Amino acid sequence: MEVKDSMTKRSGTGVLKRISGPVVTAVGLDAHMYDVVKVGKEALMGEVIKIKGDQVIIQVYEDTSGIRPGEPVENTGLSLAVELGPGLLKSIYDGIQRPLVVLVDKMGNFIQRGVSAPGLDRGKKWEFTPVVKAGDRVGPGTIIGEVQETNIVHRVMVPPNMKGGTVKEIRAGSFTVEDVVATLDDGTKLTMMQRWPVRVPRPVVEKLNPDIPLLTGQRILDGLFPIAKGGTAAIPGPFGSGKTVTQQQLAKWSDAEIVVYIGCGERGNEMTEVLTEFPHLTDPKSGKPLMERTCLIANTSNMPVAAREASVYTGITIAEYFRDMGYDVSLMADSTSRWAEAMREISSRLEEMPGEEGYPAYLAARLSEFYERAGRAKVLSGGLGSVSVIGAVSPPGGDFSEPVTQNTLRIVKVFWALDAKLSQRRHFPAINWLNSYSLYLDILHDWYDQHVSPDWNKLRAWAMEVLQKESELQEIVQLVGSDALPEEQQITIEVARMIREVFLQQNAYDAVDTYCDMTKQYEMMKAIKKFSDLAYAAQVAGALPAQIMAVPSKNELPQIKFIKDYKPALAKILDQMDTEVNALRSGT
Amino acid sequence: MKEYRTINQIAGPLLFVEKTEPVGFAELVNIVLWDGSVKRGQVLDTSDEIVVVQVFETTAGIGRDSGVRFTGETIKMPVGKEMLGRILSGGGKPIDGGPEIVPEKRLDITGAAINPYARHSPEEFIQTGISTIDGMNTLVRGQKLPIFSGAGLPHNDIALQIARQAKVLGSKEQFAVVFAAMGITKEEANHFMADFERTGALERAVVFLNLADDPAVERIITPRLALTTAEYLAFDLGMHVLVILTDMTNYCEALRQIGAAREEVPGRRGYPGYMYTDLASIYERAGIIHGVKGSITQFPILTMPGDDITHPIPDLSGYITEGQLVVSRELHRKGIYPPINVLPSLSRLMNLGIGAKHTREDHKKVSDQCYAAYAEGNDLRGLVAIVGKDALSERDRMFLEFADLFEDRFVRQGQNEDRSIQQTLDLGWDLLATLPVEQLVRIDRALIEKYHPKFRGQKGAAPEKAAAR
Ligand SMILES: Nc1ncnc2c1ncn2[C@@H]1O[C@H](COP(=O)(O)OP(=O)(O)OP(=O)(O)O)[C@@H](O)[C@H]1O
Numbered sequence A: 001m002e003v004k005d006s007m008t009k010r011s012g013t014g015v016l017k018r019i020s021g022p023v024v025t026a027v028g029l030d031a032h033m034y035d036v037v038k039v040g041k042e043a044l045m046g047e048v049i050k051i052k053g054d055q056v057i058i059q060v061y062e063d064t065s066g067i068r069p070g071e072p073v074e075n076t077g078l079s080l081a082v083e084l085g086p087g088l089l090k091s092i093y094d095g096i097q098r099p100l101v102v103l104v105d106k107m108g109n110f111i112q113r114g115v116s117a118p119g120l121d122r123g124k125k126w127e128f129t130p131v132v133k134a135g136d137r138v139g140p141g142t143i144i145g146e147v148q149e150t151n152i153v154h155r156v157m158v159p160p161n162m163k164g165g166t167v168k169e170i171r172a173g174s175f176t177v178e179d180v181v182a183t184l185d186d187g188t189k190l191t192m193m194q195r196w197p198v199r200v201p202r203p204v205v206e207k208l209n210p211d212i213p214l215l216t217g218q219r220i221l222d223g224l225f226p227i228a229k230g231g232t233a234a235i236p237g238p239f240g241s242g243k244t245v246t247q248q249q250l251a252k253w254s255d256a257e258i259v260v261y262i263g264c265g266e267r268g269n270e271m272t273e274v275l276t277e278f279p280h281l282t283d284p285k286s287g288k289p290l291m292e293r294t295c296l297i298a299n300t301s302n303m304p305v306a307a308r309e310a311s312v313y314t315g316i317t318i319a320e321y322f323r324d325m326g327y328d329v330s331l332m333a334d335s336t337s338r339w340a341e342a343m344r345e346i347s348s349r350l351e352e353m354p355g356e357e358g359y360p361a362y363l364a365a366r367l368s369e370f371y372e373r374a375g376r377a378k379v380l381s382g383g384l385g386s387v388s389v390i391g392a393v394s395p396p397g398g399d400f401s402e403p404v405t406q407n408t409l410r411i412v413k414v415f416w417a418l419d420a421k422l423s424q425r426r427h428f429p430a431i432n433w434l435n436s437y438s439l440y441l442d443i444l445h446d447w448y449d450q451h452v453s454p455d456w457n458k459l460r461a462w463a464m465e466v467l468q469k470e471s472e473l474q475e476i477v478q479l480v481g482s483d484a485l486p487e488e489q490q491i492t493i494e495v496a497r498m499i500r501e502v503f504l505q506q507n508a509y510d511a512v513d514t515y516c517d518m519t520k521q522y523e524m525m526k527a528i529k530k531f532s533d534l535a536y537a538a539q540v541a542g543a544l545p546a547q548i549m550a551v552p553s554k555n556e557l558p559q560i561k562f563i564k565d566y567k568p569a570l571a572k573i574l575d576q577m578d579t580e581v582n583a584l585r586s587g588t
Numbered sequence B: 001m002k003e004y005r006t007i008n009q010i011a012g013p014l015l016f017v018e019k020t021e022p023v024g025f026a027e028l029v030n031i032v033l034w035d036g037s038v039k040r041g042q043v044l045d046t047s048d049e050i051v052v053v054q055v056f057e058t059t060a061g062i063g064r065d066s067g068v069r070f071t072g073e074t075i076k077m078p079v080g081k082e083m084l085g086r087i088l089s090g091g092g093k094p095i096d097g098g099p100e101i102v103p104e105k106r107l108d109i110t111g112a113a114i115n116p117y118a119r120h121s122p123e124e125f126i127q128t129g130i131s132t133i134d135g136m137n138t139l140v141r142g143q144k145l146p147i148f149s150g151a152g153l154p155h156n157d158i159a160l161q162i163a164r165q166a167k168v169l170g171s172k173e174q175f176a177v178v179f180a181a182m183g184i185t186k187e188e189a190n191h192f193m194a195d196f197e198r199t200g201a202l203e204r205a206v207v208f209l210n211l212a213d214d215p216a217v218e219r220i221i222t223p224r225l226a227l228t229t230a231e232y233l234a235f236d237l238g239m240h241v242l243v244i245l246t247d248m249t250n251y252c253e254a255l256r257q258i259g260a261a262r263e264e265v266p267g268r269r270g271y272p273g274y275m276y277t278d279l280a281s282i283y284e285r286a287g288i289i290h291g292v293k294g295s296i297t298q299f300p301i302l303t304m305p306g307d308d309i310t311h312p313i314p315d316l317s318g319y320i321t322e323g324q325l326v327v328s329r330e331l332h333r334k335g336i337y338p339p340i341n342v343l344p345s346l347s348r349l350m351n352l353g354i355g356a357k358h359t360r361e362d363h364k365k366v367s368d369q370c371y372a373a374y375a376e377g378n379d380l381r382g383l384v385a386i387v388g389k390d391a392l393s394e395r396d397r398m399f400l401e402f403a404d405l406f407e408d409r410f411v412r413q414g415q416n417e418d419r420s421i422q423q424t425l426d427l428g429w430d431l432l433a434t435l436p437v438e439q440l441v442r443i444d445r446a447l448i449e450k451y452h453p454k455f456r457g458q459k460g461a462a463p464e465k466a467a468a469r
């Protein structure tokens, strides 16, 4: 693993020749690809993205209004990198890791340019506790100590691009991220902070098969189309179909230990919502405020496009860093389409040959490189960690045949297809159960067997079959009306309706229903199956579908969703169901 | 200031100027014609060889002999308190015969992005008095909620009714209105102006008019001037501002025109690939800032070409705004005003502004249930057309009737009918009461017992007995 650091620094200054929006051209600059440069008198941050003869083409992360040809450009010789260390959690950054909180202090309520601020607070002191001692051997990625960052323990590691050695000295105490906490025998000094270039994946020992589900508390996800820890998923959907709500639900309730949430080219208010809401929500597992495990990246639609392009890399690098500590991390990117559009905009300014719909020809490659950084892995420090990546996709006109959706589907393993027809009738989450899929079902089969119930997988298959059957029957109903169906099929339609309305529909805004654990999911599905069995039996015994459908206990079932301590109520309903449906049997 | 006479090429709204001293990107440019008149433009691309200038007015009269002056600063808007009550051109010049605006400040019209950390979540319920909005797609202060309409539909009346009736309950303060017209007809503009004058709203309004026969490229700056003014009123003077932008479709056409003139690779249907980002730089200029008194609520109006919601203009808008109100030709044909189709409409911030704290505890559930029932009834209409009413089950018939009732009583209301939120919600319950109680699966028992007309006023009734079966 070769990673550039300040030792191989190139420097030098050039002169601006042309400014065209976020893309500028400099001449006379000694530069390599992806070097970070300072553009103009105000030293705006930029990155080299193309070299053509003596012309160096640079994307600038800030507004370029007023910049003139002839102004200087200075090469820092460093790659675009993030600062990794204590202080990442509870933070909110822009696309190039400038802390937004600090920016408010420095330049007020609006984002101005030319202000830089380090990703990690230089003044703050953290209590460092060593976990190795003088004389121990440490290698790349070895954990040398711990910091209680929030309720999360931050594990301080030897950077993966250092070769390590024998610890000569290591100190406990209160330090800033720049203070030396350990020295190796070859004189290498270690601090709690490391820098890592965002476009380079952090190394692991090996990638493993993801065979544990990332539980989300969302019935249609955990129940029908699960994602594994370390897996990849895409949520495509037209505007207003529920991409952001689903992503936020995952950020809130998924059983990851760390959450990285990237607002990439989306709304400012949505980030504010997360900032306002998360501190008041508690993790159902740890009971701690959700904000304590979260890192936010907000590069909204009206912030510079080049920084939007970078935001996705900034986010995934932070996610990998926590993975390297042995944590399960989940990363949401809302929306990868805006990222792709940023690439398109930059590419068109470079006058590159456009590919499909104006996107650059390397779109597919960039998308797959990004999703490849997900995975469950044996990490350098010896433990296991994972990064799950869930990307929203915003196809123009809701048409999934467009390039970003298609190229994404070629890579990800889980597809949650949002459907405007469902969202318009307020069926939420508006995930289409016929088009969606999860390729992790087989690999997760055993887990569900062992941790939920041996009959869970069968129940799931049954539910999918009923839904499939319903869609076929609906075609007939559209032609002849439901009363013309045979009685047995009328019951099938009713059972399918129950699966949809009771199980699949889940209100993100209801205090109880917003999160549903696996046991409750199982109990609910079992209850529907029970009704189904009783109903078919009663119908065979001569009861009329209308009578069966009218039993009060069946109509009580949806209420279970809104009850926190649901077990007694459910037991009562099931008892009642037995009596009521069986009464129909004997009654006719 | 140095004047160049080095225009090399003129193409559409673009000038290509040669051999200048270094010129800043996005600088304001004055072009001096042979008769001494001055046109304004902006630098789109600058290098030591050639500078590309986009002119905001017609290029008629500009020639290679015209003078070009680079001002060294980006476009600024002079703003001041006295702007209220004034009518300005789409380029910001007074056209009401009144005096020039005495500026208290000169602000950059691009407007910087609000730091997301400085934003305050919108949450104050705005009562518009229109049931389909208040009940089903609730608007909150600081939201951007566009009206997606079609040619010939009454979107202007709806916008005016909102501007007239909008209020925050418990607050006496009225909204200031910033109105920006882009490419609308004189007649439409008069309709707005007459209503503003009649209701006295003009005193609290700033009007920008770029009409159909004004230069199309000027439309690129009109909304930015309007929003710069709105930001001044809101964040400097602490006012609550309602911004009406109409018609965004004309704005997008102007954007396409410039893209074509620059020979850019076009995106979908010829619109520039950066249209999303460009529209976001307008729509995102709404909201509330922590510790600052005012707010900006945006009502962009756009007409969907061919009534097609997947057309890039409504599509990209919908991806940025916080919901949309969709005006339906079908309801309009049925003679229903306001013809807002609630099914494709949405207010994403609704949940922040409703409930016990803001409106009433049952609001969310009533709205969800009405949606589900209306959607179901509406679907059945298609079926009825094929198989007839008789083939429907008892249950289906009830939903079908619900859909009709809903349109007739809930959606339909007068242009001056100002319903309170209580009236709207009670009306919702009255309609839901036509369905059997057990069909109200989206509402929990407790709320049914409290608000359902059947149980209203029966406080303390034992739940088991009350849930009539
Ligand atoms: N699970 C859910 N429960 C309840 N309401 C939901 C749910 N999912 C979505 N909604 C509703 O749908 C609205 C739109 O959802 P959301 O903002 O997530 O859409 P989106 O797909 O992200 O759209 P865009 O592409 O424009 O950002 C929400 O404001 C909310 O009202």
Ligand SMILES: [Mg+2]
Binding pocket: A243, A244, A245, A266, A334
């Ligand atoms: Mg979204």
